[in-house]
Amino acid sequence: MKQCMDSDNLHRRLRKIGGQVAAIDRMIDDDVPCQDVLMQVNAAKSALNKVGSIILEGHMNHCIKDAIDNGDSSEAIKDLSKIIDYYSRI
Secondary structure, three states: OOOOOOHHHHHHHHHHHHHHHHHHHHHHHOOOOHHHHHHHHHHHHHHHHHHHHHHHHHHHHHHHHHHHHOOOHHHHHHHHHHHHHHHHOO
């Protein structure tokens, strides 16, 4: 993948999400109330969704823009449509 985003930021976010998932796993072992576990699951989902949004934004601002600047706008639009469709399924 072309470097179109701040990979340090993404790695930092993903490590945090990994920690959240590990904490959820421990909460299950510790028999923490379901609503507390679900709250943490939602927090992890939101954080992962933010990572996806950052990647999508980087793709649009760099990869799609570069393709348009290089005269390949129809392919860029097709690519953007495909990635938005895929990402919206999450």
